[in-house]
Amino acid sequence: MDLHKANGAENGVGRESQNGQVSDLRLFVGNFVHSTKSDPLVMLTDTVLGISSVNIEFLEPIEKLDQIKATYGISDEDVTYMNDSQFMIPGLIDTHIHAPQFPNNGLKLNLPLLEWLQGYTFPTEAKLSDESYARQLYPRVVDRLLSNGTTTACYFASLHLPATKILADIVKEKGQRGLVGKVSMIRNSPDYYRERSLEESVKENEEFILYVRSLNSPLVLPIVTPRFAPTCSQEQLEALAQLAKNHQCHIQSHLSETRPELAWVKELFPWSESYTDVYHKCELLGPKTVMAHGIWLDEAEIKTLKETGAGISHCPNSNMSIRSGLCNVRRLIDSGVKVGLGTDCSGGYSSSILDSIRHAVQTSNTLTILDGDHKHLPLSEVFRLATLGGAEVIAMDDKIGNFEVGKEFDALLIDVRAVDSPIDSEENDTLEDRIQRFLLNGDDRNIMEVYVSGRKVHNRNAKRKT
CATH class of the missing domain: 3.20.20.140 (Metal-dependent hydrolases)
Known part of the structure; x- marks a missing residue:
């Protein structure tokens, strides 16, 4: 599969592990929002983000999802699909x-x-x-x-x-x-x-x-x-x-x-x-x-x-x-x-x-x-x-801070229409609208999942069930 190789570029996507293969691959599919040194608000829409263990391995357009799943034998159990009211930001x-x-x-x-x-x-x-x-x-x-x-x-x-x-x-x-x-x-x-x-x-x-x-x-x-x-x-x-x-x-x-x-x-x-x-x-x-x-x-x-x-x-x-x-x-x-x-x-x-x-x-x-x-x-x-x-x-921008390929996966799954959400959203809201609403009106009720170094460390839905 011709995934784009990582080159350290701000918006570069895709890398292979040292042995040429990506192991323990998990996928997140939807919209991603982060910052780079040159752009404070980068919106990656309809994107597939792959992580292996702790690191971000690639970012690819959603059109390649089936190809990625077939190439690596990935089942839906290893895929997190975001709905229209959800997006991910860095931790x-x-x-x-x-x-x-x-x-x-x-x-x-x-x-x-x-x-x-x-x-x-x-x-x-x-x-x-x-x-x-x-x-x-x-x-x-x-x-x-x-x-x-x-x-x-x-x-x-x-x-x-x-x-x-x-x-x-x-x-x-x-x-x-x-x-x-x-x-x-x-x-x-x-x-x-x-x-x-x-x-x-x-x-x-x-x-x-x-x-x-x-x-x-x-x-x-x-x-x-x-x-x-x-x-x-x-x-x-x-x-x-x-x-x-x-x-x-x-x-x-x-x-x-x-x-x-x-x-x-x-x-x-x-x-x-x-x-x-x-x-x-x-x-x-x-x-x-x-x-x-x-x-x-x-x-x-x-x-x-x-x-x-x-x-x-x-x-x-x-x-x-x-x-x-x-x-x-x-x-x-x-x-x-x-x-x-x-x-x-x-x-x-x-x-x-x-x-x-x-x-x-x-x-x-x-x-x-x-x-x-x-x-x-x-x-x-x-x-x-x-x-x-x-x-x-904190001198860790080589490891965390955004979704650049090769960095560790510290991330939040946001849902502006979560149960008990304090956000008043509209059907025709753009992704940028949802981001602004979350940053100015959202709170922990909109933070559905929290990942640190690839590990899920907080799950709001799981807490609600206990």
């Missing part, structure tokens, strides 16, 4: 979320950041000293994210090593793709919630990295996680950077979230030129670094992020909810900085990236109202931030 990527803060979702948003941390967040996270509580909480967190279509998440855990190991275990068990980090903080936090010494911090972080690696899961990775510069000494930031370098780990932290935070960083690190400069001089910035927020960056800081390859997680719900500011994502993108979306629960009150998409659009619209020269982000571009953009931020 959503949450580049910034605090797993231990889930009990506060939708609560306690009456204070600005620094007071909010002391009054509500640190006491909530401190509860994770109880391992039984971690075993009760974290399965609910991962299940909620999967039902919301989050196939990949960058998790801040708490500073507790045993509980953070439990989170890594659960992410693996549930089949989600996750970067899990034990939070590091040695100062400017309550006595009941801080690491006791630099030596303890480094020792426990290294133990956690080795533990995650011992899970032998290609989906679960450790990520070095200094909470943010004010809670870490220079020595701790430098030691964590060296640890990440030694073990070739990702890094995540917070950057330039609020104006009071900027002033505090300058007071704590008088030698620095900026908040970004603190992380840069401590060697924490690189292509595998994810910095949350980045609202109040100056031009020099943006240049540093671009040159180091570090990415920004845009968390618009949180930015508005605790009144941190309006992040000018257009400015970051136009400057060549990688940007993805985050929920930042519980600073953001929703754990759904769909909510982040909507808030990102509204934030951009607000900036345009305030400045007529600002070029707003259309929905299609924000959709790219939620998928391919997030993959770029």
Whole structure:
């Protein structure tokens, strides 16, 4: 059969396995929607997508379906047929979320950041000293994210090593793709919630990295996680950077979230030129670094992020909810900085990236109202931030983020007319209409199936029957 060979092109289709054959082939037939670097909204209509094990093997026009089935001896049991109200999108990527803060979702948003941390967040996270509580909480967190279509998440855990190991275990068990980090903080936090010494911090972080690696899961990775510069000494930031370098780990932290935070960083690190400069001089910035927020960056800081390859997680719900500011994502993108979306629960009150998409659009619209020269982000571009953009931020765009041949199959099956759907659709809606309705009006009731690395990890219909 003359399937098109993969060539890495943005819209290229078809590849053969190394031995010239495609094994364990499964087919999905219908409409697919994704983003590429050059086009934020690509609609592949009446298409056959083939996956073998975890990878996308080919994309072919529906006219070749019978030929494909005959060539590979595929029965209908190995084919998922979509109806007219259904389509598939890549899995959503949450580049910034605090797993231990889930009990506060939708609560306690009456204070600005620094007071909010002391009054509500640190006491909530401190509860994770109880391992039984971690075993009760974290399965609910991962299940909620999967039902919301989050196939990949960058998790801040708490500073507790045993509980953070439990989170890594659960992410693996549930089949989600996750970067899990034990939070590091040695100062400017309550006595009941801080690491006791630099030596303890480094020792426990290294133990956690080795533990995650011992899970032998290609989906679960450790990520070095200094909470943010004010809670870490220079020595701790430098030691964590060296640890990440030694073990070739990702890094995540917070950057330039609020104006009071900027002033505090300058007071704590008088030698620095900026908040970004603190992380840069401590060697924490690189292509595998994810910095949350980045609202109040100056031009020099943006240049540093671009040159180091570090990415920004845009968390618009949180930015508005605790009144941190309006992040000018257009400015970051136009400057060549990688940007993805985050929920930042519980600073953001929703754990759904769909909510982040909507808030990102509204934030951009607000900036345009305030400045007529600002070029707003259309929905299609924000959709790219939620998928391919997030993959770029976590340095996994060679593996996930869209439906390019050779990438792993992380995908959502969407149905705009699902039972109890919140979407009001019309018979004459185009595919683009359905996409827009889902992105702006849909929720977990429209996410019928969730796939991570080729494995179905959530089935809404199955849950409804139980």
